[in-house]
Amino acid sequence: MYQVPTGFPKNFLWGGAVAANQCEGAYEYEGKGTSVADINEFRADLPLEKRSNAEISTSYIEEALNSKTGIFPKRWGINFKETYPTDLKLLGGMGLTLFRTSIDWSRIFPNGDELEPNEAGLLFYDKLIDEIIANGMEPMITLSHYEMPLNLTLKYKGWYSREVVDFFVRYCKVIFDRYQGKVKYWIVINQINLIGHESFNHLGIAEDKVENLQEAKYQGVHHMMVASALATEYAHQVDENYQVGMMLCGGPEYAATCNPEDVLATLKINQMQYFFADVLLRGYYPGYAFRYFEEHGIKLEFAAEDEKILKHTADYLSFSYYYTQICDATHDEPYRNKALPANPWGWTIDPLGLRTLLNSFYDRYQCPIYITENGIGCYDQLEEDGSIHDGYRIDYYKAHIEQMKEAIKDGVDLRGYCAWGPIDIISCSSSEMSKRYGFIYVDQDDYGKGSQKRYLKDSYDWMKKVIASNGETL
Template sequence: MTIFAFPEKFLWGAAASGPQTEGTEGKPHRSIWDSWHAHQPERFFAGIGPEKVCETLHKYQEDVALMKNIGFNSFRTSIQWSRLIEDFETGKPNEEAVRFYNNYFDEMISNGIEPMINLYHFDMPEELQQRYGGFESKHVTELFSRFATTAFQLFGHKIKYWITFNEPIVPVEGGYLYDFHYPCKKDGKLAAQVAFNIMLAHAKAIKCYRELALTGEIGVVLNLTPTYTRSDSAADKKAAWYADLLFNRSFLDPLVRHQFPQELCELLATHHCLPEMSKDEVMLITDSRVDFLGVNYYVPRRVKAREAEYTLDYFTPEYYFENYIDPNGRFNPYRDNNEILPQAIYDIATNIRDNYGNIKWYLAEIGIAMDLESEGPVQPDGVIDDSFRIALMEEHLIQLHRAIGDGANCFGVHQWTFIDNWSWINAFKRRYGFYRLDLTTGKRQIKRNGLWFKSLAENNQFICEGPQS
């Protein structure tokens, strides 16, 4: 048996978002998720939209007590742009929203839970999408900076950790390449423009934060997916290089290394996808500095050199590779057979250490999905048995512990998520929470993984069979 102890003052908690937990009641505006579901409910699992979800708007006190009950010392959620802001052009806030967020954050703080607050979690206001095209527009990057400034001015005295964007590449992929987020377009050039504009919005928010001279820190959360090859052939390695460039370095290099990869610019130019930009905008992005990085990780990416002809009539990263399934891999039988690879955590950590200045970072999301049936019913002791998750989480944390021992500058772990929450077009199909959400009654029911996490968080260590790291 080995003890895996973590650094002093390590952050333990979970991540969620406003649109996935709060519900839509009381919002002065609709988000693209509200309007998309209203127009095309068939695109959502079981037709379930974001109207009610976890009812955090009314149950935040109960939820914070449950967080405290399983040892949280931190929690990440997001402020909904469409809830906080009354007037998008001026950044004027909605007073009801201000009261809610103040009460919610104060409730966490009074219970010893550090709120880490994200500004954008895929939830573009409908009005800005319809009027300007969302982040297709440079003007919307300015409106985002006004939203950010309002949030900083209202809550900056109590929030120590701010995040500009969660997974900024996902709206690009989902909304402009692969049709799983609104506006459901397929346009490689527009995708590149949206990606650039999101980075510009991030940089403008950073600038606003610095000008206010607040005492906290500000960062960004990226989903970093290590790329592994089918073989050691030169062609497969080149395919992996392209995948890493387009999915990881496209955001990681400008936002953390302060430079746009020359190879990326040349590649986009070749495909006539280079975004419109000015030298001043590029400098604003590359001159901005984050205080910390959040990293989301779920599954690895495996690729091979392209063998079949590329047939799409617009550019996607897959022009340069094909996705590959490792026939010898381990797979989660409870979530679409996705691969499980704990080693990836160590590889992410060493990449940040060796290639990105060993910036301070935390594991902002990690989770093991199961469906309702595989978790099973409540056991006689009142606990839902999701033990499948526990062993896998320990394997991932052993790799993180090994990386920290080798110099990785990691300061915390947040699992996805606290309570089973609504997840975009998947609604409640996939469950991740420490607590089960009953969709009929709204009741929260503890899972065995939550009890395991309580011991981990309160002791800042866990004990299991495994090699000394």
């Protein structure tokens, strides 16, 4: 007789997640090439909702590379490349059993198309991974998290060019071979469905190098999915213990009303977010995607071998969860639900949406699930005594962890959870430091100024108790 779970499984992984480009710094150090993230500029003169790098032209790239006055915070991050031993000790001391980070592709293959990797870059990740393990955490490694070598944009056309598939798979093979026996959990492509808000960072396609940008984005994602399947196939050949996952930026989107037309419009929008996981977890393109491409005049090129390659599916689904939106039949894109509270950047707070999404995903795929990003960006105040009272962050996590527990009771096979940015890092979308997520405060401002000293927030001790109780003490 089936027993309804009473809480988190005993082997549940409590983790934190960062991205190399947002924390490491060390721009052009030890042979590192320039990545797409290294030209993300911080613009304090723009309103919060406009501070992103969705679409970029080659002229902007040249200006950024030659700029003497622009502010590019991801070039210095939080100096994690030097501070990682002490930072990981703090994170391990909180009780984390999982630490997700990425390997910066441009640190391993500076131009992306070399035949041999940069050994200095690999030596850094040797030490980093060893330190993660030494502090009691399982490493979860993302292979592509907005760190594509910029040369692949300029010399080719980013992921739109089929050649990039081979370049990426070569890089993946180096990493899979190198860390056999040390890393078990992998994510090939971060948030593979995020081709709107972060399209340039994600795909490396300069808008003026293609005739039809929307078509080019889907062609680029197709190449990404082929590369993911090839990487997954190779990983399973290297080590049968490797668990290779795929990752979505999660929703869900709600219908604005009970009008059947709004419900159908919402279904269609959600389908085209599920589409990426349908391919990478089921191994084939769904019919609704082909209809979408036809109705939007999108023509994709498939190589003869692609259908067979895509059969090499991922072992688990992972996703990020930050907010939900609403849809209706009169809008092409989802939009903010003003009935929900939000952070200063307009990201709505919807804990129940996390339970809804977990159930939707598990019903659809019936595979292990990891939440690999969840958190809230806020302005934090460092007090004179070094304290940071972030009760709002505690409230956020408490509500979301409660809904995770409810989803597990629903039967969802949820195996791990990563709080996003467990230590303050540079914001992905806006390249600012003041949008803080961490349990650990980094004394640094949007311009890279500050002592860089680390301080523990109130949420640090709270989360430590949560982990120690395996989610029972909230």
